[in-house]
Each structure stands twice: as C-alpha cells, then as structure tokens.
Amino acid sequence: MSQNDSSKEEQETARLEKLIQTCKKQHVDFPTPYEYTPDNAKIQDKGVLITGGASGIGEAMARAFAAAGAYVTILDLNRPRGEQLVAEMTEKGHKMIFHATDITDFDQQLAAFRAAQSFSPSGQLSHVFANAGNIGSYTLYPVENIDSSATNGGEATKTLVKPSLPCVQVSLIGMYYTAYLALHFLTLGTKAKSGALDTGTPAEKDLLDRSLTLMGSVMSYKGYKGLSDYCMAKAGVRGMFKSLRNDIKESTGIRLNLLAPTYVETPIYPKGIDLSVYKFAPMEFLVRIAQQLVCDTTIHGRSIIITADGPKDMDDDIAGLDGAPVIKDFLLGHNMLNAGP
Numbered sequence: 001m002s003q004n005d006s007s008k009e010e011q012e013t014a015r016l017e018k019l020i021q022t023c024k025k026q027h028v029d030f031p032t033p034y035e036y037t038p039d040n041a042k043i044q045d046k047g048v049l050i051t052g053g054a055s056g057i058g059e060a061m062a063r064a065f066a067a068a069g070a071y072v073t074i075l076d077l078n079r080p081r082g083e084q085l086v087a088e089m090t091e092k093g094h095k096m097i098f099h100a101t102d103i104t105d106f107d108q109q110l111a112a113f114r115a116a117q118s119f120s121p122s123g124q125l126s127h128v129f130a131n132a133g134n135i136g137s138y139t140l141y142p143v144e145n146i147d148s149s150a151t152n153g154g155e156a157t158k159t160l161v162k163p164s165l166p167c168v169q170v171s172l173i174g175m176y177y178t179a180y181l182a183l184h185f186l187t188l189g190t191k192a193k194s195g196a197l198d199t200g201t202p203a204e205k206d207l208l209d210r211s212l213t214l215m216g217s218v219m220s221y222k223g224y225k226g227l228s229d230y231c232m233a234k235a236g237v238r239g240m241f242k243s244l245r246n247d248i249k250e251s252t253g254i255r256l257n258l259l260a261p262t263y264v265e266t267p268i269y270p271k272g273i274d275l276s277v278y279k280f281a282p283m284e285f286l287v288r289i290a291q292q293l294v295c296d297t298t299i300h301g302r303s304i305i306i307t308a309d310g311p312k313d314m315d316d317d318i319a320g321l322d323g324a325p326v327i328k329d330f331l332l333g334h335n336m337l338n339a340g341p
C-alpha cells in the first residue's frame with residue numbers, strides 16, 4: 001500500500017469515527033413515561049394535526065394535546081367517531097375540529113391541512129402526527145386470491161385475482177401524502193424567520209419549532225408471518241424517515257421522528273383474536289412520548305421503540321447498527337409471535 005493510499009484510508013476511518021460520534025451524541029435516554037411531565041406551555045395554542053385521530057393511539061394523543069391547550073385537527077375516515085370526539089372535547093372547553101378525510105386521497109388531505117391551518121390561532125401548523133393506518137388483509141403467500149370458478153374453453157382453470165393492498169395504500173402512500181403536505185404547511189411563515197432557529201431566544205425558538213412524527217411499528221424492523229402488506233408499508237415508512245431526516249432539519253428546521261410501537265391495545269386488532277397473548281404497552285406511554293416529541297425541541301431524527309417496558313431510542317443509525325441490537329433485545333425479552341429470523 002502506498003503512503004498516499006494509507007493516508008486516504010486513515011482519513012476515511014477518521015470520517016467514519018466522526019460520524020459514529022455524531023450519531024452517539026444524538027442518542028436520547030427517554031425517561032420512564034410515568035416520570036415524565038410535559039411542559040404544557042409549549043403545547044398551548046399550537047396547531048396540531050393528527051391523522052387517524054378518531055380512534056386508538058391517534059385519539060389518545062388528540063385528547064391529550066387538546067386538554068393541554070393545543071388547537072387540534074383530527075383527520076379520519078370514521079365520521080361518527082370523529083364528530084363524537086369533537087363534541088365531547090368542545091363541551092369540555094377544548095379546541096378540536098374533525099375533518100372527514102380519506103388520507104389516500106391527496107385532495108382530501110390538502111383540504112384538511114388547509115382547515116387545520118385556518119383553525120390554528122397563529123394561522124400556522126406546528127406539529128403533525130402521521131398516524132393513520134390499518135392492519136391490512138392481504139398476505140403475499142400463500143396465494144389465496146384465486147377465482148377457481150373461471151373457465152377457459154370449458155375447462156376449469158384458476159385465475160389470479162389482482163391483489164388489493166389497502167394497508168400499503170393507507171399506511172404507506174397515504175402517509176407519504178401526509179409527510180409531503182406537512183413539509184409544506186409546517187414551513188409556511190417560518191422561512192423568513194429561519195435565522196431565529198439558530199440565534200433566537202429560547203422563547204423565539206419554541207415559537208418557531210415544528211415537528212413531524214411518523215407512525216412506524218416494530219414491524220418497520222421485523223418481518224411477521226401473514227402480514228406481508230403491513231410489514232412492507234411499515235418498512236417503507238422507516239425508509240422515508242431515514243432518508244428525510246438527513247434532508248430536512250437544516251433546510252427547514254422541521255424535526256422528524258419515528259414511533260415504532262410493539263403492541264398497543266386498540267381497535268386495529270381484528271375482532272375475535274386472542275389478545276391475551278400480547279404484552280401491550282399502556283396507551284399512556286404513547287401519549288407521553290408524543291408530548292415529549294413536541295416539548296423537547298432537541299429531539300430530531302430518532303426512532304423510538306415503545307414496549308410494555310417503556311420507550312427506548314432504537315439507535316437506528318450507523319452507531320447503533322441500524323437498531324439491530326435493540327430489536328434483538330426486544331425479541332429475547334418478549335414473545336413476538338410469528339416474527340421470523
């Protein structure tokens with residue numbers, strides 16, 4: 001090896017080591033959710049948009065943010081539940097609107113973002129939770145979508161039926177639309193003041209703080225037998241997160257994070273399945289993490305696994321081997337049914 005080559009190799013090693021140290025510095029030690037108290041002053045009067053906010057995790061977050069004084073817009077397919085929730089919260093004096101929206105329809109989401117922007121007292125959205133999702137009903141193998149009643153020249157034949165991918169449509173494409181719209185709406189009104197993000201007083205920085213949180217899953221990291229569409233969608237969301245986090249913070253100031261819950265008891269689980277086999281994380285853990293992601297303006301680019309034991313930084317970066325050690329620990333400690341190697 002020439003002297004030139006070895007000095008190049010040393011430079012590359014030094015560059016990699018610097019990158020690893022930078023990643024390590026971004027690691028967050030999340031407190032036990034029961035010990036975390038959000039600073040409601042940072043939530044008060046902020047415009048918050050939550051997709052899938054009429055049920056489950058989205059509903060719990062929407063309730064918590066509205067109770068803390070935010071102006072919350074929920075988007076959901078489920079009009080009766082959305083309207084009921086808004087009526088209940090309005091009755092209590094909280095600020096919440098519902099926009100009936102199918103997030104797979106871009107124009108419907110655009111209209112909902114505009115409504116959320118108008119609803120916010122500052123005329124600006126501060127925090128978006130891209131949460132809506134469904135479990136899907138399609139698995140790639142074994143191929144079951146076969147119409148065996150079709151005939152060909154009198155002989156019975158098997159015709160493959162085009163698969164529908166409702167989970168990918170909602171949890172991947174719909175979420176992509178949410179992220180796309182969020183990146184536009186969250187920066188409105190902030191670009192002229194972007195210098196204040198670096199040099200402003202803490203109060204000015206808080207006012208300008210913006211965040212987008214994507215709802216992934218532990219299945220963004222693991223395959224799961226019988227859920228090929230869900231795993232594909234959630235792995236795709238993680239891919240979007242990992243790519244975007246490098247792009248947006250410096251140019252837009254938007255903080256981007258990913259939630260990767262394991263199991264949370266919500267209506268997403270099909271009726272009739274045995275829920276006693278799951279080790280559920282309490283809903284309070286999800287709510288606390290959402291509050292922390294809004295209140296702590298330093299958290300950016302983190303993926304957070306949430307188990308029954310609490311939240312943990314996945315260390316989904318080069319220093320943390322893309323989250324593999326954390327997933328290994330989780331698999332050892334929990335009975336993750338149907339998870340493959």
Ligand SMILES: NC(=O)c1ccc[n+]([C@@H]2O[C@H](COP(=O)([O-])OP(=O)(O)OC[C@H]3O[C@@H](n4cnc5c(N)ncnc54)[C@H](O)[C@@H]3O)[C@@H](O)[C@H]2O)c1
Pocket residue numbers: 051052053054055056057058075076077078101102103104131132133134170171174215216217218260261262263264265266267268
């Ligand atoms: N519950 C869990 O164990 C778990 C674990 C990991 C990740 N997640 C994720 O958390 C998110 C919320 O799920 P949940 O468990 O609260 O389920 P949920 O069924 O209680 O809530 C999902 C909400 O999304 C809405 N929705 C579905 N399709 C929509 C569409 N096209 N347009 C608008 N709204 C739509 C539903 O109407 C529902 O209100 C999902 O992305 C889910 O994949 C859940």
